[in-house]
Amino acid sequence: MPQNFVYALVLSALAATATTLGSLLGMAVRRPGKRFMAFSLGFSAGVMMFVSFAELLLSSISEIGFARAAIGFFGGMGVMFVVDLLVPHEFVGEHGGPAAKVCDFDSNALLRTGLLIALGIGIHNLPEGMATFAGALRSRGLGIAIASAIALHNIPEGIAVAVPVFCATGSRRKALLWSAMSGAAELAGALLAAAVLMPLLTDAFLAWVLAAVAGLMVFVSFDELIPGSYSYGHEHMSVGGVVGGMALMALSLLALR
Secondary structure, three states, rough: HHHHHHHHHHHHHHOOOOHHHHHHHOOOOOOOOHHHHHHHHHHHHHHHHHHHHHHHHHHHHHHHHHHHHHHHHHHHHHHHHHHHHHHHOOOOOHHHHOHHHHHHOHHHHHHHHHHHHHHHHHHHHHHHHHHHHHHHHHHHHHHHHHHHHHHHHHHHHHHHHHHHHHHHHOHHHHHHHHHHHHHHHHHHEEEEEEEEHHOOOOOOHHHHHHHHHHHHHHHHHHHHHHHHOOOOOOOHHHHHHHHHHHHHHOOOOHOOO
């Protein structure tokens, strides 16, 4: 497992950069359409849920047994619930209408909104960075799957940060800076996981972590990705994204066996 250390950090960094990509899309003249956003968020949820149940939780059960794996799974969900309760954050799409309409509001309020969203997303990204790192320690293929799913849902988060900051300040540089800082928390989470996991790394301990990561990702899927996907008003694209993400993840895991 330790030989994947650098690889796991690189994957976490790549997933973090997707937040900046989202901010670039948010400031572009032609932004991703609602159908695309509905499908991509659903797709990310499908990948996360399938890999959580078919790989992470299953691996944990085989190593430490059903009862311990279940405790770890619901423990991970509980951690994300507490984080979300203390520091909620929303996608732009959840407010309805194109993000460009946000610019019609008061600039001071917009700036405060953008900075608060950036803070909230940054805090949420910490455990997500830990999830990518832990998955990559288990296997490179699993790390890629988790990083890809997290990167997809980081794109609308980048939009959520950049649009209000850009509208309030007129500065693309500031919008990109705050978006990048919120995304950097993903790498910080991976580094924190490295500091905690590497000294304690055993197969049993990693199995507990993988069960918790599964719970974390299932919670993110149900609490953020699926509601965010449905908020764009294209339910069939949302469902198609979920099914497509699950199918692709199934094929990927089959190819890795």
